[in-house]
C-alpha cells in the first residue's frame with residue numbers, strides 16, 4: 374500500500390539484525406549475536422556503532438517477521454540477504 378505521508382517503520386529492538394549479519398570490523402560472524410547486543414536487545418555501543426550498523430534501517434521485513442521467534446527471524450534474514 375502506498376500514499377501514506379509518513380511510512381517510517383519503527384525498530385522494535387528485537388535484535389535479529391544484530392545477530393543475522395556479519396560485521397567484519399567487530400569480528401562478528403553472521404548468525405552469532407553481536408558482543409555489544411545487550412540482554413534488553415539494545416546496542417551497548419549505540420553512539421559508537423560501526424557504519425554498517427548505522428546504515429541499517431528497519432523496513433517492511435521487521436513488520437512481516439514481528440510474530441516470529443528470534444531464531445526464525447535470524448534464519449530468514451540470513452536467507453533473504455544471503456549471509
Ligand code: SF4
Nearest residue numbers: 384385387388390435
Ligand atoms: S530486525 Fe528490524 S526491528 Fe529488529 S532490531 Fe533490527 S531493525 Fe529493529
Ligand code: SF4
Nearest residue numbers: 391407409410416426
Ligand atoms: S554494534 Fe550495536 S547495532 Fe551493531 S550489531 Fe552490535 S549491537 Fe547491533
